[in-house]
Amino acid sequence: MKSRKIRKILSTAATYTALLFWFICIAIVLYVTLINSFKTQAESSVSFIAFPEQFRLDNYIEVFQRNGFLTALCNTAFFTIISVIIVTVFVPAVSYAVNQTIELKFSKFSLYYITAAMFVPFQIVALPLAMFMKALGLGNRLSIIIIFITYPLIQGVFLCNGYLKTIPKELAESAYVEGAANWQTFFKVIYPVMKPMTATIVITNFLWMWNEFLISLMILGADKNTQTLPLFIYSFKGQYSVEYNLLFAAIVLSSIPLTVMYVFLQKYIVTGLAGGAIKG
Amino acid sequence: MKADSSAFISDQNHLGILIVRRFCVFNCLLLQIGYEKVRGIGMKKRTLAQKKNRAFMPVIITAVMMYTIFFVVPALYSFYFSLTDWNGYSLNYKFVGIENFVRVFNDKDLINSIKFTLIYTVVINAATIPVSIVLAMLLTKEIKGVRFFRAVYFYPAIISMLSLGLIFNEIFRRMIPSMASGLGIRFLETSLLSSGTGAVIAVIILGFWQNLSIPTVLLIASLQSVPSELTEAAKIDGAGVFARFKVVTLPFLTSTLIMCLVKGIRDALVVFDYVVSLTQGGPAKATTSMGYKIYLMGAMDMKFAQGCATAVILFVIITILSFIVMKGVGRGGIDQQ
Numbered sequence: 001m002k003s004r005k006i007r008k009i010l011s012t013a014a015t016y017t018a019l020l021f022w023f024i025c026i027a028i029v030l031y032v033t034l035i036n037s038f039k040t041q042a043e044s045s046v047s048f049i050a051f052p053e054q055f056r057l058d059n060y061i062e063v064f065q066r067n068g069f070l071t072a073l074c075n076t077a078f079f080t081i082i083s084v085i086i087v088t089v090f091v092p093a094v095s096y097a098v099n100q101t102i103e104l105k106f107s108k109f110s111l112y113y114i115t116a117a118m119f120v121p122f123q124i125v126a127l128p129l130a131m132f133m134k135a136l137g138l139g140n141r142l143s144i145i146i147i148f149i150t151y152p153l154i155q156g157v158f159l160c161n162g163y164l165k166t167i168p169k170e171l172a173e174s175a176y177v178e179g180a181a182n183w184q185t186f187f188k189v190i191y192p193v194m195k196p197m198t199a200t201i202v203i204t205n206f207l208w209m210w211n212e213f214l215i216s217l218m219i220l221g222a223d224k225n226t227q228t229l230p231l232f233i234y235s236f237k238g239q240y241s242v243e244y245n246l247l248f249a250a251i252v253l254s255s256i257p258l259t260v261m262y263v264f265l266q267k268y269i270v271t272g273l274a275g276g277a278i279k280g
Numbered sequence: 281m282k283a284d285s286s287a288f289i290s291d292q293n294h295l296g297i298l299i300v301r302r303f304c305v306f307n308c309l310l311l312q313i314g315y316e317k318v319r320g321i322g323m324k325k326r327t328l329a330q331k332k333n334r335a336f337m338p339v340i341i342t343a344v345m346m347y348t349i350f351f352v353v354p355a356l357y358s359f360y361f362s363l364t365d366w367n368g369y370s371l372n373y374k375f376v377g378i379e380n381f382v383r384v385f386n387d388k389d390l391i392n393s394i395k396f397t398l399i400y401t402v403v404i405n406a407a408t409i410p411v412s413i414v415l416a417m418l419l420t421k422e423i424k425g426v427r428f429f430r431a432v433y434f435y436p437a438i439i440s441m442l443s444l445g446l447i448f449n450e451i452f453r454r455m456i457p458s459m460a461s462g463l464g465i466r467f468l469e470t471s472l473l474s475s476g477t478g479a480v481i482a483v484i485i486l487g488f489w490q491n492l493s494i495p496t497v498l499l500i501a502s503l504q505s506v507p508s509e510l511t512e513a514a515k516i517d518g519a520g521v522f523a524r525f526k527v528v529t530l531p532f533l534t535s536t537l538i539m540c541l542v543k544g545i546r547d548a549l550v551v552f553d554y555v556v557s558l559t560q561g562g563p564a565k566a567t568t569s570m571g572y573k574i575y576l577m578g579a580m581d582m583k584f585a586q587g588c589a590t591a592v593i594l595f596v597i598i599t600i601l602s603f604i605v606m607k608g609v610g611r612g613g614i615d616q617q
Contacts, residue, residue: 015418019429022415025489026432032455033447047462048455094343097336104333110344117351119542119602121550123571124591127578128357129350131368150350153343182335211440213553214571218579230442234557237446244450251443258438266431270497 037248044245059249068224069250072232077257079141079228080209083148088202091152092194095160096186100172115158122151122214130218140226143219148212152205163197164190196272203272210258229254361588368584380589389565390573390590394597396480397570401548401601404487405541412492412540413533416499417525430500437493445557448486449473452558476566479559483567486554491547495540502536503529538605545601549594570594 028049036044037059039052063069101107133143167190175185191198213230220226227235236250262269362380366373384390419430436444452472460468472478506529514524552571555561561568561576568576570590578587 012423015421015423018414019418022492023429023432026436029444029447029451029489030435032451036450044454045458048458090343093339097339101333101336101340106337107340110340113344114347117347117355119546119598120355121546121571121591121594121598123550123552123574124358124595125351125354126574127584127587127591128354128361130579132350132354132357146346147350150346153347154351157343182332207438211442213440213442213556214575218575230440233440233443233446237557244454247446247450251447255439255443259435262435262438266434270430270434271501273494273497 033248034252036245037252039245041243041245059245060253063246063250063253066236066246068227068232068235069253071225072227072229073254075226076210076229079144079148080206083145083209084202084206086145086149087152087156087205088198090149091156091201092160092191092198093186094153095157095164096190098157099161099164100182111157111161114153115161117154118158126214126218133219140220140223144216144226147215147219148205148209152201152208155204156201159200160194160197163194167193199268200272203269206261207258358588358591361585362592364585366585367582368578369582373585376585380586381593384586384589384593389568392565393568393570393573394593396567397549397551397594398597399480400484400487400551400569401545403484404491404548405544407484407488408491408495408544409537409540412495412499413537415492415496416503417529419496419500420503430497434493434497436490437497439490441490441553442557444486444490445554448482448489449558452482473559474563476564479563479567483551483554483558486558487548487551491544495544498536498540499533502533506532541605542602545605546598549598549601 032048035051036048038055038057040056040058043050043052098107098111102111129147133147136143138146171189171193172185175189180188211230212228213234216228216231217234220228220231222235233247233250233254236247363375363377364373365376365379415433419426419433457469457471460466472482510528511524514528519527550571551569552575555567555569555572559567561572571594574587574590574594576587577583577590
């Protein structure tokens with residue numbers, strides 16, 4: 001009896017040690033970033049991990065005053081929010097349309113055709129795509145938004161299609177019998193049922209769009225007016241490579257929106273991402 | 281660092297315009313065929329199914345069109361340009377067959393970058409998957425503070441890869457050496473990023489730090505789907521921790537593990553952000569990943585065609601590896617459909 005108790009205590013202690021170890025590994029990186037964003041460079045060069053004498057906001061103020069930060073923030077927010085709103089409706093709608101007309105050869109073909117790209121790396125389209133977008137002359141903003149709407153289709157249609165299969169057919173049919181039109185049925189009956197999957201799609205794509213770097217780099221290039229946050233941070237690093245305190249402040253500022261979202265919506269974000277895995 | 285001046289993003293892109301025009305005609309044809317099919321249905325008295333088709337087809341066609349224009353066609357052009365000698369902005373180019381592939385495989389830099397990418401992929405996945413299983417098992421124990429740990433453990437997935445690369449760059453370049461010299465630890469005094477092997481290790485550390493989050497969360501979710509009666513029963517039968525894991529738990533994790541592995545392999549093979557921000561491919565090109573190499577060739581070095589050829593090679597590698605994982609590891613497992 002006693003030995004079992006001791007073993008239990010030991011195993012709990014081991015669990016906590018392991019968990020704490022990785023916790024410290026994560027925390028130290030975040031701590032260093034945060035603490036150095038409040039320091040002057042002189043303070044940082046004395047010690048990277050010590051507390052500053054006082055928490056100055058000078059670095060943050062300077063980042064705000066630097067050309068381009070606010071523009072970059074607005075651009076990122078604009079691209080992300082517009083695209084996520086469209087994706088939220090578009091991807092489930094496409095999946096539902098395919099699901100309802102699956103007897104048609106064209107629908108079946110579309111389903112396989114779109115989801116076939118699941119494992120195709122972005123790099124293979126990157127070079128011609130950038131050239132294409134320039135040649136189409138849609139302008140930087142529209143180009144980015146179009147890409148942000150198109151690419152979530154690949155995984156989104158796959159996930160939604162899996163989810164739609166679990167919804168009983170009678171649900172849509174009863175709505176038809178009651179006289180609802182096709183799209184009415186979708187928005188009034190099916191779309192609410194698809195909420196968990198829609199949440200997954202919104203979350204994964206929001207994270208992806210907010211942090212997306214390669215596509216923005218290829219399409220937007222050096223255009224200051226349409227710069228996004230990752231591009232701003234990247235150029236920041238190039239211009240002021242010695243001023244790492246400012247860099248840290250810029251990084252902290254740029255990740256505040258997602259962090260706030262994470263703190264408040266953590267439960268949804270984690271279950272949303274996990275949902276994609278289980279249903280997929 | 282130069283984030284600008286990509287060759288084909290310049291205005292002298294006549295060839296691009298030409299190709300796009302030719303391509304637009306093709307798309308209009310496709311669109312017409314699609315809509316005619318819908319209209320054709322509208323002639324007779326419509327049944328319910330036909331009404332449905334009429335309502336839904338435009339949406340499907342729109343999606344297929346967008347996907348075709350902005351994904352499939354660029355991908356096909358990648359294959360096409362890999363067989364030409366186009367440099368990205370000139371007006372003329374000619375068909376050279378597989379010359380690019382031959383050249384690319386004789387290029388020492390590229391062989392190195394393939395090597396680095398494969399090493400990174402293997403190490404990252406070999407490290408994250410087992411560790412995330414362990415962490416997920418610890419995080420499903422009923423102890424105090426588990427929710428807090430879960431919340432923190434997932435946080436790295438939220439931060440952008442680019443920012444993390446820059447943060448780790450400062451940590452490896454300044455923080456660790458200055459701390460090591462303060463503490464008198466000799467071998468850490470020179471920055472990890474200053475030697476080739478060190479830089480590879482640094483990229484792997486960064487990748488591990490961030491890529492542990494998502495598999496852990498996914499595995500927690502699937503561990504919770506394991507019926508507790510089964511583990512209890514195995515416990516009563518006297519199965520040890522490892523036996524219980526192997527016989528009872530693992531079959532429930534198989535499909536999640538495959539998914540994590542496939543996604544992990546794909547993400548690792550296209551690694552770009554980490555390399556750009558942490559090492560810029562250096563020192564001495566030791567950490568130039570294939571993803572970064574493609575970008576450099578296409579956007580910087582005016583080797584558009586060779587960049588496309590490299591992309592094709594990357595595509596082939598990813599397809600083969602994903603296929604092996606799905607076929608080879610994908611046997612057995614309770615929750616497979």
